[in-house]
Amino acid sequence: MRRRAAVAGTVVSVLLILAIVFGSRLLRDFDSALLPYAVATVFLAFGVAYRYTVWVSAPGARRLFRKGWGSFFSVANFRRAPTALPKMIATYLGFQKFLGARSHARWAAHQLVFWGCLLAAAITFPLTWGWFTFTSSTGSGPGYEMRIWGFKVIGFDALSVLGWLMFHGLDIAAVLVIAGASYFLWRRMKDRGAITGQRFAYDLMPLICLVVISVTGLLLTFSSIFLHGGGYEFLAVLHMVSVVFTLIYIPFGKFFHIVQRPAAVGMQLFKYTSRREDESVLACRRCQEPIDTAPYVENLQGTMRDLDLGFDEWARYCPRCKRVLRGNAYLDHVKKGFK
Amino acid sequence: MMGRTIFIDPGRCIGCQACVSACRECDSHRGKSMIHLDYPDEGHSVASLPTVCMHCEDPVAPCAEVCPADAILVTADGVVQQADTTRCIGCANCVNACPFGVPKIDLQAKLQMKCNLCYDRTAYGLAPMCATVCPTGALFYGTLEELQAERPGVQVADSFTFGTTTVTTGVAMVVPADKVQWPVPGGLPVVEINGRDVR
Numbered sequence: 001m002r003r004r005a006a007v008a009g010t011v012v013s014v015l016l017i018l019a020i021v022f023g024s025r026l027l028r029d030f031d032s033a034l035l036p037y038a039v040a041t042v043f044l045a046f047g048v049a050y051r052y053t054v055w056v057s058a059p060g061a062r063r064l065f066r067k068g069w070g071s072f073f074s075v076a077n078f079r080r081a082p083t084a085l086p087k088m089i090a091t092y093l094g095f096q097k098f099l100g101a102r103s104h105a106r107w108a109a110h111q112l113v114f115w116g117c118l119l120a121a122a123i124t125f126p127l128t129w130g131w132f133t134f135t136s137s138t139g140s141g142p143g144y145e146m147r148i149w150g151f152k153v154i155g156f157d158a159l160s161v162l163g164w165l166m167f168h169g170l171d172i173a174a175v176l177v178i179a180g181a182s183y184f185l186w187r188r189m190k191d192r193g194a195i196t197g198q199r200f201a202y203d204l205m206p207l208i209c210l211v212v213i214s215v216t217g218l219l220l221t222f223s224s225i226f227l228h229g230g231g232y233e234f235l236a237v238l239h240m241v242s243v244v245f246t247l248i249y250i251p252f253g254k255f256f257h258i259v260q261r262p263a264a265v266g267m268q269l270f271k272y273t274s275r276r277e278d279e280s281v282l283a284c285r286r287c288q289e290p291i292d293t294a295p296y297v298e299n300l301q302g303t304m305r306d307l308d309l310g311f312d313e314w315a316r317y318c319p320r321c322k323r324v325l326r327g328n329a330y331l332d333h334v335k336k337g338f339k
Numbered sequence: 340m341m342g343r344t345i346f347i348d349p350g351r352c353i354g355c356q357a358c359v360s361a362c363r364e365c366d367s368h369r370g371k372s373m374i375h376l377d378y379p380d381e382g383h384s385v386a387s388l389p390t391v392c393m394h395c396e397d398p399v400a401p402c403a404e405v406c407p408a409d410a411i412l413v414t415a416d417g418v419v420q421q422a423d424t425t426r427c428i429g430c431a432n433c434v435n436a437c438p439f440g441v442p443k444i445d446l447q448a449k450l451q452m453k454c455n456l457c458y459d460r461t462a463y464g465l466a467p468m469c470a471t472v473c474p475t476g477a478l479f480y481g482t483l484e485e486l487q488a489e490r491p492g493v494q495v496a497d498s499f500t501f502g503t504t505t506v507t508t509g510v511a512m513v514v515p516a517d518k519v520q521w522p523v524p525g526g527l528p529v530v531e532i533n534g535r536d537v538r
Contacts, residue, residue: 064430092449193367196367254425263408264430267430292435300432304405307398307405310503311438313502313528314527319435319440322438323440324388327349329524334518
């Protein structure tokens with residue numbers, strides 16, 4: 001498994017390197033000042049592919065992975081539920097409605113962090129890879145052209161509102177991330193539930209990384225506008241170090257949930273399509289309370305058999321009946337005095 | 340080997356629900372009770388059975404094993420933690436695979452929750468909420484030696500059979516002295532449902 005994961009990591013890294021080389025028109029558009037960032041993204045690609053392969057090799061994830069993609073490519077999905085997947089992607093991945101059911105404040109903070117990070121990634125990754133370029137025919141502007149893979153996409157005036165937004169997109173992202181991450185840091189200091197069992201490297205480090213990246217990024221803008229570039233080089237190095245560290249940390253820490261979360265969509269799609277096909281929900285053999293869709297319970301039983309958990313038949317009983325049946329067995333066979 | 344853990348004695352349980360109320364006060368799942376109190380022979384007997392997470396040791400945490408998102412962590416002290424909120428996708432695999440029927444799920448929040456032995460308390464040597472308030476000692480927290488010092492001659496079992504599988508747990512149950520050498524029956528195979536023989 002480790003070898004397969006290493007192969008997957010290497011293949012993805014090589015593909016990214018090729019995408020960088022060809023996407024930057026044989027490195028003509030590649031900005032060598034951004035080389036450390038580009039190298040970090042190659043390590044990131046290796047780490048994510050490696051960890052992902054290891055993750056989906058475990059019985060539970062492997063079966064869900066197959067069922068999720070099987071549902072996606074199924075006729076039932078395309079014919080009977082074409083809108084289900086886009087809705088699920090918007091609900092689970094975009095607006096993360098489920099977080100609102102946990103806490104409205106956490107939902108709001110997570111939305112700030114999520115959209116901030118997404119905006120920052122959408123700007124910086126292509127820039128780092130030399131896919132985006134901003135050039136001015138007059139040398140110093142204000143007329144600029146944005147090109148993707150060498151093709152002109154848009155022309156704009158750097159002094160216009162659009163120009164300001166284009167050049168301050170990362171500042172906007174930083175403000176969003178600082179607001180969201182600060183709330184989460186405060187919560188990690190104050191909320192007794194969050195404090196229980198929290199670990200520095202897993203729970204606090206990601207937040208600290210996000211705040212350091214965002215603050216140093218904003219300071220770069222501050223330096224160029226108000227300090228005439230004073231301290232810019234030091235800040236640039238500090239910013240680069242924090243970004244590179246975070247990118248390499250992504251596959252091994254809490255940030256890996258970004259890669260895992262789409263599994264929620266696969267799981268929901270599997271349940272949704274199987275329910276539509278089957279219409280019937282499997283009921284507890286004892287009390288007839290619904291458990292879940294029959295294909296889902298069969299999939300779980302398969303996972304349990306894969307893991308040599310010899311009580312997969314138990315999955316056909318609801319949790320309460322399992323407890324009551326165990327209580328009855330104790331009553332009948334262990335301690336009559338229980339009465 | 341059993342260290343400091345919960346010992347359940349259903350024979351002492353009077354079904355008062357003090358444990359259920361106290362469980363809601365646990366900081367890691369405030370407002371939601373994770374302990375189950377069932378009446379196995381309701382209407383015919385006053386018998387009641389409190390169920391906390393048994394913290395399965397062998398096979399280690401079936402709930403964690405079937406989790407497709409690697410969301411359930413087993414800490415070095417053998418405590419099976421509730422699902423990591425960042426990772427849990429709310430699939431309910433753990434809920435339906437647990438042989439003891441312990442985990443709960445909030446389908447709106449896409450989040451599993453379960454007894455974590457009041458980790459915010461036990462990590463600092465304090466007893467879990469349920470054992471702290473239990474008026475009859477049906478839920479005892481401590482070492483086996485402490486239990487036996489308080490209740491001379493008491494015997495406990497930490498293995499349960501489900502069909503052909505034996506599950507060894509971190510939490511133990513009090514059993515009569517003549518039953519201590521056998522695993523406690525877990526209820527599977529089911530031989531009777533609502534008075535009907537299903538063998």
